[in-house]
Amino acid sequence: MSRREVAQRHGEVAPGPDEPVPSPGAVEQTTVTSTPASTPALPPKPSRVTATLAAVATGAVVLAATAGLNISWTELGDVPGRVVEYLLLMFADPNWEKLPRALFETWRSISMAWLGAIGCVVVSIPLGMLAASGMGPAWLRVGLRAIFAVIRAVPEVIIALVLLTVTGLTPFTGALALGIAGIGTQSKWVYEAVESAPTGATEAVRAAGGSTAEIARWAIWPAVAPVLMSFALYRCEINIRTSAVLGLVGAGGIGSMLSNYTNYREWDTVGMLLIVVVVITMVFDLISGSIRRRIMEGARVRDVDRTR
Amino acid sequence: MVVALCAFTALTCWPAIGGVEIDLAGLVRNWSNGADKIAQLLRPDLTFLPRTVAPMLETLAMAVAGAAFAAIISIPLTLAAARPSNPNPLTRQLVRFCINVNRAVPDLVFATVLVAMVGVGTLPGFLTLFLFDLGVVVKLVSEAVDSADHPYLEAGTAAGGTQAQINRATVLPQSWPLFANQWLYSLELNVRISAILGIVGAGGIGRLLDERRGFFAYDDVSVIILEILVVVVVIEVISNALRRRLR
Numbered sequence: 049m050s051r052r053e054v055a056q057r058h059g060e061v062a063p064g065p066d067e068p069v070p071s072p073g074a075v076e077q078t079t080v081t082s083t084p085a086s087t088p089a090l091p092p093k094p095s096r097v098t099a100t101l102a103a104v105a106t107g108a109v110v111l112a113a114t115a116g117l118n119i120s121w122t123e124l125g126d127v128p129g130r131v132v133e134y135l136l137l138m139f140a141d142p143n144w145e146k147l148p149r150a151l152f153e154t155w156r157s158i159s160m161a162w163l164g165a166i167g168c169v170v171v172s173i174p175l176g177m178l179a180a181s182g183m184g185p186a187w188l189r190v191g192l193r194a195i196f197a198v199i200r201a202v203p204e205v206i207i208a209l210v211l212l213t214v215t216g217l218t219p220f221t222g223a224l225a226l227g228i229a230g231i232g233t234q235s236k237w238v239y240e241a242v243e244s245a246p247t248g249a250t251e252a253v254r255a256a257g258g259s260t261a262e263i264a265r266w267a268i269w270p271a272v273a274p275v276l277m278s279f280a281l282y283r284c285e286i287n288i289r290t291s292a293v294l295g296l297v298g299a300g301g302i303g304s305m306l307s308n309y310t311n312y313r314e315w316d317t318v319g320m321l322l323i324v325v326v327v328i329t330m331v332f333d334l335i336s337g338s339i340r341r342r343i344m345e346g347a348r349v350r351d352v353d354r355t356r
Numbered sequence: 357m358v359v360a361l362c363a364f365t366a367l368t369c370w371p372a373i374g375g376v377e378i379d380l381a382g383l384v385r386n387w388s389n390g391a392d393k394i395a396q397l398l399r400p401d402l403t404f405l406p407r408t409v410a411p412m413l414e415t416l417a418m419a420v421a422g423a424a425f426a427a428i429i430s431i432p433l434t435l436a437a438a439r440p441s442n443p444n445p446l447t448r449q450l451v452r453f454c455i456n457v458n459r460a461v462p463d464l465v466f467a468t469v470l471v472a473m474v475g476v477g478t479l480p481g482f483l484t485l486f487l488f489d490l491g492v493v494v495k496l497v498s499e500a501v502d503s504a505d506h507p508y509l510e511a512g513t514a515a516g517g518t519q520a521q522i523n524r525a526t527v528l529p530q531s532w533p534l535f536a537n538q539w540l541y542s543l544e545l546n547v548r549i550s551a552i553l554g555i556v557g558a559g560g561i562g563r564l565l566d567e568r569r570g571f572f573a574y575d576d577v578s579v580i581i582l583e584i585l586v587v588v589v590v591i592e593v594i595s596n597a598l599r600r601r602l603r
């Protein structure tokens with residue numbers, strides 16, 4: 049590997065926040081132009097100044113960030129040993145006695161996730177439709193999109209912390225927080241789906257004299273309903289993960305239990321809880337993923353697989 | 357179908373088996389508490405701003421360092437997790453399984469456990485972000501590599517290249533845009549997540565947020581939230597601009 053390629057890789061390995069990433073085509077370009085420049089027919093080598101500068105700047109940002117972390121790197125050698133020690137404490141002999149309680153709390157987390165997803169989807173479908181171009185008036189569209197952007201930027205935990213003062217430390221707070229926090233992203237998906245739907249049916253309904261509401265019902269809805277259902281399931285998957293997080297701030301569910309037993313330093317129970325969280329999340333993803341594929345791609349077609 | 361969905365929803369609202377007790381009356385009763393909080397939050401005390409700069413930089417440093425280290429490690433792992441670049445089913449499934457387990461653990465749960473393991477500070481935050489990004493990048497890029505067409509790869513095999521040579525010469529060059537896209541995305545997510553990691557003791561602006569909330573200093577909390585908002589939006593805009601250039 050030549051030195052130039054090394055430098056180039058370095059640049060592509062760590063794209064920082066404020067400089068352009070070298071374009072992917074650059075790799076092929078180097079190999080093409082690396083023949084000796086003696087033949088006059090070849091075009092001049094493209095300038096690599098920008099890419100090199102970007103790579104150097106990225107490296108500098110990463111180095112500065114790493115140096116600014118305040119981590120005592122000499123102690124870093126102990127970390128793997130400590131992690132292994134705790135992993136043994138957690139998983140060598142998980143404490144299965146608390147499993148019934150854990151499953152109860154898991155159901156609470158799933159309930160939070162489910163109700164939160166329903167609330168979120170029910171609110172975001174009409175709002176997202178209004179925010180799609182061609183549906184609502186322009187002022188409403190801009191306003192709604194600004195609101196969605198703000199909600200997207202506020203972490204769920206902070207929404208939960210505000211809601212705690214209204215509904216107390218209950219799972220209901222968790223469900224509400226999940227519902228509100230999801231509106232930002234979910235509505236964005238809705239208006240993007242509506243905008244990318246084929247326009248033929250919309251024009252047909254409009255030509256037949258339909259109002260905007262009738263367009264939404266008879267042209268947009270049939271076109272985007274499968275995508276929206278798939279997004280709704282995806283929201284549920286996300287919520288399952290987030291509900292564990294909300295538990296950490298006291299909204300109840302498996303997260304609260306995990307946080308408590310971590311604080312008690314009862315590692316065998318923590319290990320059991322982690323196993324439960326991982327298994328439930330993976331099973332839920334599996335079910336939801338297969339339903340989503342069924343919605344989006346229809347039943348499996350019996351056909352010869354020509355891809356391999 | 358509809359009946360099953362309704363039944364499932366009903367079960368989730370049954371407190372006796374762990375369901376959520378929907379308390380709309382409480383919502384109405386205590387509405388003023390939340391309204392007060394929001395009113396307090398709407399009066400940010402901007403004189404607090406200078407004190408938030410150092411923790412915010414710490415948060416950004418965690419986000420960048422986590423994303424960068426995860427980016428480096430994600431390259432070999434992605435190659436090991438994708439079918440075209442790793443024909444050995446055993447190692448492929450093993451890497452995939454580890455990544456799936458990693459992805460199933462929520463970020464703050466990682467942070468909680470890691471804080472208990474390696475102590476309070478930026479180290480558990482950095483490790484959490486690193487593990488989280490690894491899951492996101494490896495999963496998404498290896499799936500994209502799987503579903504892409506690979507005529508070059510077949511040419512490499514036909515020319516008698518070893519798997520390592522093929523990966524180096526064909527799979528990596530055509531995957532750089534996918535990688536760069538996901539690296540930027542993981543950086544975006546990191547800024548969002550690292551802002552709240554401090555709540556469980558993993559350093560950064562979240563710790564300050566939690567501390568000010570503990571003192572009921574909601575005017576300061578609101579400054580911090582606003583700052584997080586601004587930083588998240590700025591990073592998102594930059595990252596979106598860079599990603600558009602990638603296409």
